[in-house]
Amino acid sequence: MNEKNKITDLRSAIKLLASIPGQLIETNEPVDPHAELSGVYRYIGAGGTVMRPTKIGPAMIFNNVKGHKNARVIIGLLASRERVGLMLDSKPEKLGFLLNEAVKKPIAPVIIPQTEAVCQEVVHYADDPNFDIRKLVPAPTNTEEDAGPYITMGMCYASDPESGESDITIHRLCLQSKDEISMYFVPGARHLEVFREKAEKLNKPLPISISIGVDPAIEIASCFEPPTTPLGFNELSIAGAIRGIPVKLTNCLTINEKAIANAEYVIEGNLLPNVRVREDQNTNTGKAMPEFPGYTGPACSELPVIKVKAVTHRINPIMQTCIGPSEEHVSMAGIPTEASILQMIEKAMPGRLLNVYAHPSGGGKYMAILQFKKSKPSDEGRQRQAALLAFSAFSELKHVILVDEDVDPFDSNDVMWALNTRYQGDIDTVFIPGVRCHPLDPSQNPYYNPLLKDKGISCKVIFDCTVPYNLKDKFQRAKFKDVDPSRFAPELFKNIE
Incomplete structure (x- = not known):
């Protein structure tokens, strides 16, 4: 039986996480469920779009909840993509x-x-x-x-x-x-x-x-x-x-x-x-x-x-x-969003979409980063078609950022690098105004933009940060020697593949 089949309920998920250092902590300190419990976890591991300071950290169990003698509260079970991977037995x-x-x-x-x-x-x-x-x-x-x-x-x-x-x-x-x-x-x-x-x-x-x-x-x-x-x-x-x-x-x-x-x-x-x-x-x-x-x-x-x-x-x-805006929401909403986008684009243009990341800054709903590979001249323009399909796959999506195969969609710094070196706003931005999106974005409201006809209508945007196919040779990243770093820092790379 593999790891994912060892989990059948919440308690078996907690048992697995308790066996992995850094994934779960408990406290016996009395905590008030009114605002205090979430206030504590904001600092421990909320992440997501929560007001700073916050961070991604372990799940947390409160064993002493005021007003509830025989109950405990767990928060942040899914507030880490790494932890979700552990519980679903996936990278x-x-x-x-x-x-x-x-x-x-x-x-x-x-x-x-x-x-x-x-x-x-x-x-x-x-x-x-x-x-x-x-x-x-x-x-x-x-x-x-x-x-x-x-x-x-x-x-x-x-x-x-x-x-x-x-x-x-x-x-x-x-x-x-x-x-x-x-x-x-x-x-x-x-x-x-x-x-x-x-x-x-x-x-x-x-x-x-x-x-x-x-x-x-x-x-x-x-x-x-x-x-x-x-x-x-x-x-x-x-x-x-x-x-x-x-x-x-x-x-x-x-x-x-x-x-x-x-x-x-x-x-x-x-x-x-x-x-x-x-x-x-x-x-x-x-x-x-x-x-x-x-x-x-x-x-x-x-x-x-x-x-x-x-x-x-x-x-x-x-x-x-x-916590509503936490990384936990990103995991729950974002990973199914990724699956939906992968499914629709793979049907339309097999083999070109390499990965998708529903970015935490959009709460798992508003922003997706698409890693797209152009293999021949006729692939030029298909990356934007893929972005349009992503909007169809998930209607609440607001922004799509397109990157090449050499950019890690899960690394925000790498994505921003592509935005800064492979993108020109006047020719690489596609606006799609007047499309239904999600009413919880306060900018999607006629009081923000009088041209919007109703709350929850937005201008969806494609940021095309991919290199034009005919210019690929001019956008080669600096190449470094391939080495085995575990020889030099085994404590950091003991699980490297």
């Missing part, structure tokens, strides 16, 4: 290829009996007068301005009320009361929104489960979007393909839906038809929580509501959370 630079192959060979989930589902070891029903989800689930707030405690790593699972087809996605979930959760949908971007709208037209509630603390392969797979995974494609089958075994589901106790059987927590409830709540009704800050572009998202005036029916969990559960 970091090949993760996009791994997911691309998994999409091609899906393995459907299976249902196991409730008696075998560890997620239901402990059960709390909402009709108990002492029930309060805010006391049961140690959901942190990222900042002191947040609208409330947020579940940021909840795997939301629901089914189409017409076809019965199921899907899983991650949403912004704010604990609003003892048994109510608000749910944010990016307009037109998630399959669960389609399910909810269908149920609402029938004036029926939509059963939904929220699984927290699962196999990281599930968390990565759940972030695929159309057109790579169209309506009716259950992303759990991608996680199954990554592991080579089906994801295990079990029937919920209070609703007609399923949940991830080995999750640390499961919240069961119904999305209520025609019921809305103001996101910041408990704080009146006007703000929601920090989002992936690095800014705090505005609180929504009307959001759909989940009425909670039950909370189940494992004995001594581990709550999983993340």
Whole structure:
């Protein structure tokens, strides 16, 4: 059994990381889940678009969370591409290829009996007068301005009320009361929104489960979007393909839906038809929580509501959370983005796209660096066609930087070198105005640019930093002698291939 198949749930992922120096730390110091926990991890390993100072560092477990005696919180599990590679048994630079192959060979989930589902070891029903989800689930707030405690790593699972087809996605979930959760949908971007709208037209509630603390392969797979995974494609089958075994589901106790059987927590409830709540009704800050572009998202005036029916969990559960703009979001959103781009461009022009990197500065969504190889004169111009295909593969992409095969797309300094020595703004920039992108970028708003017709519309841009094919001989990098550096510094190169 290889390393990736040793991981079946959150606890086995933690066990693997604990065996690798520098990947996981724990603390018994008491921590307040309100702003303090995220404030600590900002310095330890948040990275991403988080306000500086921050850095990429180990995942962290808090063993002493104020107000929650028998629960621990882990943060930053996916906040390092290297760590994701360890948990998926892949080289970091090949993760996009791994997911691309998994999409091609899906393995459907299976249902196991409730008696075998560890997620239901402990059960709390909402009709108990002492029930309060805010006391049961140690959901942190990222900042002191947040609208409330947020579940940021909840795997939301629901089914189409017409076809019965199921899907899983991650949403912004704010604990609003003892048994109510608000749910944010990016307009037109998630399959669960389609399910909810269908149920609402029938004036029926939509059963939904929220699984927290699962196999990281599930968390990565759940972030695929159309057109790579169209309506009716259950992303759990991608996680199954990554592991080579089906994801295990079990029937919920209070609703007609399923949940991830080995999750640390499961919240069961119904999305209520025609019921809305103001996101910041408990704080009146006007703000929601920090989002992936690095800014705090505005609180929504009307959001759909989940009425909670039950909370189940494992004995001594581990709550999983993340900081909205952290490197963790880059991993979850960016690696599926890379796979989607690889898939579409490889179909159109095989062998020319060598790699893709969804850069952290774009939160894994806004910027992609494409490493493209021109092998003959007729390849000139195809690099820009590849960029257009990338925009089609992932609609929320805003900027594409094209580089040659001798530039490392994962090294920002190397990419900036290409921008400075292989790019002229007036001839190597392609503007594509008026295209739908993502509403959480504050510059994609008519108040920033009056020419924009709506929030979430943007000017997409291609930065072509590739050398024209007929000039390749004039852009040769300085060549150094190939040597074996491990002879001279073995402590630095003991794992060199």
